[in-house]
Amino acid sequence: MIKVGIVGGTGKLGKDIIKLLSDQTDILIGAVIARKGNPFVGNDLGSLIDGLFPNILIxxxxxxxxxxCDIYIDCTSAEAMMSNYDAYRLANKPVIIATTGFNAEDIERLSTLSSSIPIVICPNFSIGVFKFLKLIKLAATEFGMNSDIDIFEYHHKYKKDKPSGTAIAIAHSIKDTGLEDPINIHSVRSGNIIGEHSVMFTTNDNERIEIAHKIYSREGFSKGVIETIKWISSKQAGLYGIEDIYE
Structure with a gap:
């Protein structure tokens, strides 16, 4: 049995993860943590999420x-995550980071923290996204040298970061093949779009190659969330990414 602490559990992503885990028998919600001053603090979780887990106080x-808790999932923001740095160090439990926006100094500090606990940075839990990144690398190797490269990403209007962590990961995957800027990223925040990413390689020979990945339901993240929780629960200290989980 794995007991999970959801940090940022009153936010959109946190609530989605809680709902995904509600029907699991070998993974339990151990605690839900919100920021100080959050109006839901002190209330039971059932008052926030469809009557689920009424015995857990936020x-x-x-x-x-x-x-x-046996592990934590941080669904907050880069700034909030780093403000909890010492708390995670003292907790000495594995941490799944489900947020983006970290700068170079943040990554360096997380690397230091990972010398004592396992940390996985997972801005997108979709298994399909990992395979999508592999296809992008292949396409960049085959077509990128003589192409204009554009990344398009679409998310719901409440998503704060722009570009998305996945779009940044796509750009890094392309650069890993030896290609450099300009790699253009175009971001759209509208409606209730769950998540769409595509890459367009436009050649000077009037040809265009596009590769896309779309999530139609948040249930698409479910398997990835569960796999990540189980995977990190048995890992040694270290800093990991989605590629380490699904390779």
């Missing part, structure tokens, strides 16, 4: 939840 302090 907390505002990671250290108070240590004995209730």
């Amino acid at each position: 907390e505002d302090n990671i250290p108070d939840s240590i004995n209730k």
Whole structure:
């Protein structure tokens, strides 16, 4: 049995993950933590999410939840995640980071933290996205040298980061093949779009190659969330990415 602490559990992603885990028998919600001053703190989780987990009270302090959790999933923001750095260090439990926007200094600090605990940075739980990144690398190797490269990403209007972490990962995958800028990223925030990413290679010979990945339901993330939780629960200290989980 794995007990999970959801940090940022009152936000959109946090609530989605809680719902995904509600029917699991070998993964339990151990605690839900929100920021101090959050109006839901002190209320039971059932009052926030469709009556689910009415016996769990929403907390505002990671250290108070240590004995209730085997791992943590951080669904907050880069700034909030880094403000909880010392709390995670003291908790000494594996951490799944499901947010983006970290700068070079943040990554360096996370690398230091990962010398004592396992950390996986997972901005997108979709298994299809991992395979999509592999296809992008192949396409960049075959077509990228003589092409204009454009990345398009579409998300719901409430998503704060722009470009998305997945779009940034796509750009890094392309650069890993030896290609450099300009790689143009175009971001759209509209409606309730769950997540769409595509890459367009436009050659000077009037040809265009496009590769796309679309999520039609948040259930598409479900298997990835569960796989990531189970995977990190048995890992040694280290800094990991989605490629380490699905290789």
